[in-house]
Structures are given as structure tokens and as C-alpha cells.
Amino acid sequence: MVSVRERDIIDSTDKDLELPVFDFATIAIATGNFSDDNKLGEGGYGPVYKVKLLMTQLSGTLKDGKEVAVKRLSKTSTQGLDEFKNEVICIAKLQHRNLVKLLGCCIESEEKMLVYEYMPNGSLDTFIFDKKQSKLLEWSMRHNVINGIARGLLYLHQDSRLRIIHRDLKASNILLDFEMNPKISDFGMARSFGGNEIQGNTKRVVGTYGYMSPEYAIDGLFSIKSDVFSFGVLVLEIVNGKRNRGFFHPDHKHNLLGHAWRLYKEQKSFELIDESLNNTCDLSEVLRVIHVGLLCVQQAPEDRPTMSTVVLMLTSNITLPEPKEPGFFTERKLYDQESSSSKVDTCSANEITITLLTPR
Known part of the structure; x- marks a missing residue:
């Protein structure tokens, strides 16, 4: 269930940045309920999964079968909702060939996720x-x-x-x-x-x-x-x-x-x-x-x-x-x-x- 405050953030993110807001249930299905088989790694923020998204979002459509990386905020992370929004806004405004591109986000109940372009060769x-x-x-x-x-x-x-x-x-x-x-x-x-x-x-x-x-x-x-x-x-x-x-x-x-x-x-x-x-x-x-x-x-x-x-x-x-x-x-x-x-x-x-x- 999405709270009023979360809905405000979703609406402002979608409207101000033209950034797709993804549905949690669809991402859960795409990741095999966040299966370790789809897990790319994990950092201080939380785990990252590789998935193919076949969906229609709240706004806009991502091409069927596009490989993306989903970063899921862990329950132990100190990053809150406001910080999460600031990060989304910060990255969404950045466009450069040497910065990873943000494709969308998910804010639903306690779940916060970022959807990025997939980098096939991993980290340096x-x-x-x-x-x-x-x-x-x-x-x-x-x-x-x-x-x-x-x-x-x-x-x-x-x-x-x-x-x-x-x-x-x-x-x-x-x-x-x-x-x-x-x-x-x-x-x-x-x-x-x-x-x-x-x-x-x-x-x-x-x-x-x-x-x-x-x-x-x-x-x-x-x-x-x-x-x-x-x-x-x-x-x-x-x-x-x-x-x-x-x-x-x-x-x-x-x-x-x-x-x-x-x-x-x-x-x-x-x-x-x-x-x-x-x-x-x-x-x-x-x-x-x-x-x-x-x-x-x-x-x-x-x-x-x-x-x-x-x-x-x-x-x-x-x-x-x-x-x-x-x-x-x-x-x-x-x-x-x-x-x-x-x-x-x-x-x-x-x-x-x-x-x-x-x-x-």
C-alpha cells in the first residue's frame, strides 16, 4: 500500500522528471521474487539484481525484454524516503556518457528501488x-x-x-x-x-x-x-x-x-x-x-x-x-x-x- 506522502513523491517524480515509476509487484515477478539467481552483487545500499522488464509502468513504457539493473534499498540502510527522493532527483537530472543512466524507480510501502541501465562487464x-x-x-x-x-x-x-x-x-x-x-x-x-x-x-x-x-x-x-x-x-x-x-x-x-x-x-x-x-x-x-x-x-x-x-x-x-x-x-x-x-x-x-x- 502506498502512503499519501509516498504518492506525493511518486507524482512529483513522475511529473517533474518524466521518470517512469515502476510497480513493486512487477519487479518482484521479474526478479523471481528477488532470487539469488538474478543477483549481481550487494553494497552498502542493498542488493542489485539483473532482470528483463516486460511491463507497462505508471507512466511510460520500457521496451519489452530490456535488461536492466534493479538496486533494492535494504531494510538496514540508513537512507530514508526524503534522501531516496533526493538521490532520484539528483541522478535523473544527470546526462553524461560516463555516468550510469537512471531508467526509473519504485516507491511502495517500505520498498524503495532504483532501476538503472545494465552494465554487462560489471564493476572495475x-x-x-x-x-x-x-x-x-x-x-x-x-x-x-x-x-x-x-x-x-x-x-x-x-x-x-x-x-x-x-x-x-x-x-x-x-x-x-x-x-x-x-x-x-x-x-x-x-x-x-x-x-x-x-x-x-x-x-x-x-x-x-x-x-x-x-x-x-x-x-x-x-x-x-x-x-x-x-x-x-x-x-x-x-x-x-x-x-x-x-x-x-x-x-x-x-x-x-x-x-x-x-x-x-x-x-x-x-x-x-x-x-x-x-x-x-x-x-x-x-x-x-x-x-x-x-x-x-x-x-x-x-x-x-x-x-x-x-x-x-x-x-x-x-x-x-x-x-x-x-x-x-x-x-x-x-x-x-x-x-x-x-x-x-x-x-x-x-x-x-x-x-x-x-x-x-
């Missing part, structure tokens, strides 16, 4: 962090992925109707289409700004360890530059094939950022390159990408470039400035020291996502 993390799969992702493809993510972020930060800060950019939130083109997904933690606003702060820190900028993780300050930091981490992971968080090297205790910084200072950045890329990469191009990645993860937000500058640096031969020390490159020591004085509440089964940092 299943390729770059897997020894066998990573061999399929040669350098030209990785370079295309990096450039695509950069263009998508530029659109969010500068060219969309609203200025959007994603706040949870990571490898598992980058989906790949039939041609391995990247599309940024999962805007459940995104925040929008109007006018000349470029930053905000919060007592509720959301995001994933290893990708969060220092000022956001520690002080709750987020801006376009905190997204830039996450992008830089992602770039170095794509080049290296290993996660920033949990990175291990026998010669030191740094994370991937610290390892990349150490190699850069020793003029050995070529050692950062994933071994599977040895026969497929343009060395000068990869070294330039590493340099750009290090510029993005600098400790101070004001030292990091904007995404418009990042795109320019990736697509031209302009001279790159020297990077400064990255943020959190002594991450393990920081966490060891804070473990006795801070409380971290986790809310994601997909990697480690924190939602709150409060002193004991």
Missing part, C-alpha cells in the same frame, strides 16, 4: 584487482577508463545543472559497458550544490577507507577537491592493480599512495606499473598518468588540481607541476594511533565504508 574492481581478469585490461583500455572517469567527474563538478560531489568514488562504483567504457555509479552519498557553493561539512562522514581525503575523513569537510583525491587514488590503483587500503610491500609499511610517492622521489615510478601491462603500455604515457595521480592525492586540498585541469593534463602535453607529499601515505600509523581514541561505525559489506567518526 573485478578486473583490476584480479590477477586473471587484469590481464584482459591492457593499458589502452585502462587509459580510456581513467579518461572517462575524469570526464564524468568534470561533468559532475562543473558542467551539470547542479554541482555534484560524489563522496564515494571507488573502483567498485565504476561500471563498465559492452565496450569497457566507464560509467560512474552509486550516488547514494552524493551531495549537490547550487550557485557558487563548492564545499560543505558534516558530522556524518560517509565514504570508503582508502579513498577518502584527509580533511573529509578527519574533519568532515568535503568539496570537489575531496572527489579529486578519490580520483587520484583510483588512478594509482588502475595503474598498479592493487588496492590502496591493504597494500603490502616487503620493504616498507606504506599504503599504495606512500609506495607511489616513494618511487616517484627515487625516479622509479615505472616500478609501480602492473606487471600484466609490461608488453602493452606506452611508458611515457603511464608515467604521466602516475604523476597526475600523485597531484590529485596531495595532502592539502588547495594543492590538488580541479577536474578541468586534470582532464587537460591527461589529454595534452602541458608541463606538470611537481607534486607534494600525499595525504594518508603513513595511513597505518595514523589508524594505529587513533584506534584507542576514536570510534568507527561501519555500514557496508562492500569493502569498508564508514559513516561516523566520534571521539570516545
Whole structure:
């Protein structure tokens, strides 16, 4: 049964955004009553299912047999009805080839679902962090992925109707289409700004360890530059094939950022390159990408470039400035020291996502 408040949201969503509103019963049938056989995966938001929708919606019709991904809000998610509506409105207004397209939603009783275009090659993390799969992702493809993510972020930060800060950019939130083109997904933690606003702060820190900028993780300050930091981490992971968080090297205790910084200072950045890329990469191009990645993860937000500058640096031969020390490159020591004085509440089964940092 749909409440009056939910009906208001459905009506405004349908009218203002021309976004189809799906019937819960039809989605339940299409997913085999949300069978594990149709399940693609699960994150902090909830499970995602692959289905073929053969239906007529409350408004509009989706082509028969179209494969889509249905993201179902879990009962344990902290996202409420208003936040859900904001996310729907936020994504529905975004149109870019490097952003996943929202096709519709479902709001019925306690059920809240988003219907997206289906990405057949899954998420980026299943390729770059897997020894066998990573061999399929040669350098030209990785370079295309990096450039695509950069263009998508530029659109969010500068060219969309609203200025959007994603706040949870990571490898598992980058989906790949039939041609391995990247599309940024999962805007459940995104925040929008109007006018000349470029930053905000919060007592509720959301995001994933290893990708969060220092000022956001520690002080709750987020801006376009905190997204830039996450992008830089992602770039170095794509080049290296290993996660920033949990990175291990026998010669030191740094994370991937610290390892990349150490190699850069020793003029050995070529050692950062994933071994599977040895026969497929343009060395000068990869070294330039590493340099750009290090510029993005600098400790101070004001030292990091904007995404418009990042795109320019990736697509031209302009001279790159020297990077400064990255943020959190002594991450393990920081966490060891804070473990006795801070409380971290986790809310994601997909990697480690924190939602709150409060002193004991």
C-alpha cells in the first residue's frame, strides 16, 4: 500500500522528471521474487539484481525484454524516503556518457528501488584487482577508463545543472559497458550544490577507507577537491592493480599512495606499473598518468588540481607541476594511533565504508 506522502513523491517524480515509476509487484515477478539467481552483487545500499522488464509502468513504457539493473534499498540502510527522493532527483537530472543512466524507480510501502541501465562487464574492481581478469585490461583500455572517469567527474563538478560531489568514488562504483567504457555509479552519498557553493561539512562522514581525503575523513569537510583525491587514488590503483587500503610491500609499511610517492622521489615510478601491462603500455604515457595521480592525492586540498585541469593534463602535453607529499601515505600509523581514541561505525559489506567518526 502506498502512503499519501509516498504518492506525493511518486507524482512529483513522475511529473517533474518524466521518470517512469515502476510497480513493486512487477519487479518482484521479474526478479523471481528477488532470487539469488538474478543477483549481481550487494553494497552498502542493498542488493542489485539483473532482470528483463516486460511491463507497462505508471507512466511510460520500457521496451519489452530490456535488461536492466534493479538496486533494492535494504531494510538496514540508513537512507530514508526524503534522501531516496533526493538521490532520484539528483541522478535523473544527470546526462553524461560516463555516468550510469537512471531508467526509473519504485516507491511502495517500505520498498524503495532504483532501476538503472545494465552494465554487462560489471564493476572495475573485478578486473583490476584480479590477477586473471587484469590481464584482459591492457593499458589502452585502462587509459580510456581513467579518461572517462575524469570526464564524468568534470561533468559532475562543473558542467551539470547542479554541482555534484560524489563522496564515494571507488573502483567498485565504476561500471563498465559492452565496450569497457566507464560509467560512474552509486550516488547514494552524493551531495549537490547550487550557485557558487563548492564545499560543505558534516558530522556524518560517509565514504570508503582508502579513498577518502584527509580533511573529509578527519574533519568532515568535503568539496570537489575531496572527489579529486578519490580520483587520484583510483588512478594509482588502475595503474598498479592493487588496492590502496591493504597494500603490502616487503620493504616498507606504506599504503599504495606512500609506495607511489616513494618511487616517484627515487625516479622509479615505472616500478609501480602492473606487471600484466609490461608488453602493452606506452611508458611515457603511464608515467604521466602516475604523476597526475600523485597531484590529485596531495595532502592539502588547495594543492590538488580541479577536474578541468586534470582532464587537460591527461589529454595534452602541458608541463606538470611537481607534486607534494600525499595525504594518508603513513595511513597505518595514523589508524594505529587513533584506534584507542576514536570510534568507527561501519555500514557496508562492500569493502569498508564508514559513516561516523566520534571521539570516545
